Amino acid sequence: MFLKKYSRQxxxxxxxILGMLTIVYFVNxxxxxxxxRLLNYQEIFRTLGQHISLVFIAISCAISVSVPLGxxxxxxxxxxxxPIVDNTVNIAQTVPGLAVxxxxxxxxxxxxxxxxxxxxxxxxxxxxxxxxxxIQAIPDDIIEAAKGMGMTPLRILTRIELPLALPIIMAGIxxxxxxxxxxxxxxxxxxxxxxxxxIVTGLALRRNSMLFTGGILTALLGIFMDTIFGNLENYLLxxx
Numbered sequence: 001m002f003l004k005k006y007s008r009q010x011x012x013x014x015x016x017i018l019g020m021l022t023i024v025y026f027v028n029x030x031x032x033x034x035x036x037r038l039l040n041y042q043e044i045f046r047t048l049g050q051h052i053s054l055v056f057i058a059i060s061c062a063i064s065v066s067v068p069l070g071x072x073x074x075x076x077x078x079x080x081x082x083p084i085v086d087n088t089v090n091i092a093q094t095v096p097g098l099a100v101x102x103x104x105x106x107x108x109x110x111x112x113x114x115x116x117x118x119x120x121x122x123x124x125x126x127x128x129x130x131x132x133x134x135i136q137a138i139p140d141d142i143i144e145a146a147k148g149m150g151m152t153p154l155r156i157l158t159r160i161e162l163p164l165a166l167p168i169i170m171a172g173i174x175x176x177x178x179x180x181x182x183x184x185x186x187x188x189x190x191x192x193x194x195x196x197x198x199i200v201t202g203l204a205l206r207r208n209s210m211l212f213t214g215g216i217l218t219a220l221l222g223i224f225m226d227t228i229f230g231n232l233e234n235y236l237l238x239x240x
Contacts, residue, residue, distance in 0.1 A: 050193035058119035070131025115192035130172025134165030170233035
């Protein structure tokens, strides 16, 4: 009964334990001397830290831009710019992740900042679309009733529209977080590090231990991000 009730809260802890067991197993079973020199705790935690930084910074920047922009395009005064915003972000989302990284590498050069910018651009659409869709899905009767009660537009937004749209907005954030976690592995190709270093090196050296370490940790991190934002959604819903 306890596990059933708190399964969502305990899942992040379970994923962390599973990730640590994965690291310990492959460090102690590297599959060769060459892999043993590359597959150590210091290297794994370095790439994991880089990957987490890429994901959190990109998602934080995407939320800070997409949510306000999604709110703005739902205001009557800005209805004319909706097609422009949607088409621009749709184009960015349509381009494959590796192509986005390659494009901005030619403009901004190699490094961490280029990867952040490309991942940020790639994660805008789900959050933006869900923010605008969530607000637009609110029945007009509710908004009219709020206006009839004398509520200001700002108060309607903060006390009615955003709380009602929160589940849809958080769904977009969760999708973006998972997409960015997977796409961040490609950042290794522009020298930004991350778990992609282990995956690409494992492929080049034909060392499955490195390949599996990078792949499993990336997958676990994606599930972890989805779970964290899911728990955050539940917390925010209880507070509203």
